Amino acid sequence: MSSADVGHTHFDFAHLSGRDKYKLIIGTVIPRPIALVTTVDENGIVNAAPFSFFNALSGDPAIVAIGVENKANVDFKDTGRNIRVTEQFTVNIVDDAMVEAMNICAVPFPPDVDELEMAGLTAVPGVHVGCPRILQSPASLECKRYLTLAVGKSREIILGEVVGAFIRSDSVDPTNKHVDQARMQAVGRLGGHDYASTKDQFTLPTISLEDWITKLKNKNMATEWEP
Numbered sequence: 001m002s003s004a005d006v007g008h009t010h011f012d013f014a015h016l017s018g019r020d021k022y023k024l025i026i027g028t029v030i031p032r033p034i035a036l037v038t039t040v041d042e043n044g045i046v047n048a049a050p051f052s053f054f055n056a057l058s059g060d061p062a063i064v065a066i067g068v069e070n071k072a073n074v075d076f077k078d079t080g081r082n083i084r085v086t087e088q089f090t091v092n093i094v095d096d097a098m099v100e101a102m103n104i105c106a107v108p109f110p111p112d113v114d115e116l117e118m119a120g121l122t123a124v125p126g127v128h129v130g131c132p133r134i135l136q137s138p139a140s141l142e143c144k145r146y147l148t149l150a151v152g153k154s155r156e157i158i159l160g161e162v163v164g165a166f167i168r169s170d171s172v173d174p175t176n177k178h179v180d181q182a183r184m185q186a187v188g189r190l191g192g193h194d195y196a197s198t199k200d201q202f203t204l205p206t207i208s209l210e211d212w213i214t215k216l217k218n219k220n221m222a223t224e225w226e227p
């Protein structure tokens with residue numbers, strides 16, 4: 001059977017439960033990077049929690065986004081609450097060596113528990129923000145809240161502007177800003193409790209229009225639309 005014969009199963013999101021929409025989204029939008037987000041409350045108590053509704057949305061200004069689902073009783077998660085109060089957060093990228101510690105940070109501890117201590121991770125004071133970064137993380141992005149979107153009654157999408165970055169020195173060239181992605185060993189989240197590593201990488205340069213036209217001509221194919 002060819003892949004064309006398999007067909008696709010259609011889901012009308014208007015007729016799906018919240019849980020089913022969630023399952024289809026996290027199962028299909030893969031892999032999602034993981035932000036281990038550090039924040040502090042108004043008393044300086046540190047909080048850390050992982051978020052895989054996370055991505056970079058813009059380079060300049062440098063904007064990242066996290067999607068925070070509030071608790072079932074619509075109380076804020078500590079991360080969402082702390083960002084409301086301080087308007088700051090730090091995204092710590094999760095690598096292979098940090099996955100177990102990251103998972104401990106997802107335990108729903110009471111607000112006064114320091115997840116970093118529980119997970120054996122080391123807090124380093126922030127430079128541009130009041131929240132700490134995580135020493136073990138290959139890269140940390142210090143962010144100031146840029147915009148918060150209330151999405152339905154239970155979710156917030158928080159955009160942060162990156163105001164400073166710390167990248168492990170063996171993984172970045174400070175002159176040309178090239179990041180050695182193989183050394184980063186970043187981990188992505190799949191559906192359910194599954195994860196993906198970034199060990200299997202490949203390069204695929206973007207094709208210029210000129211190169212594409214040359215390719216077609218080499219194959220003796222017409223290019224009526226050639227500029």
Ligand SMILES: Cc1cc2nc3c(=O)[nH]c(=O)nc-3n(C[C@H](O)[C@H](O)[C@H](O)COP(=O)(O)O)c2cc1C
Pocket residue numbers: 034047048049050051052053054067068069070076077078079080102103105106107108109189
């Ligand atoms: C890999 C991973 C990704 C997660 N992604 C999200 C997410 O995108 N949004 C969310 O609200 N919770 C997410 N969670 C659950 C939170 O980390 C969890 O609710 C945590 O206890 C919240 O902590 P806080 O109350 O200290 O902010 C994720 C958990 C794991 C393990």
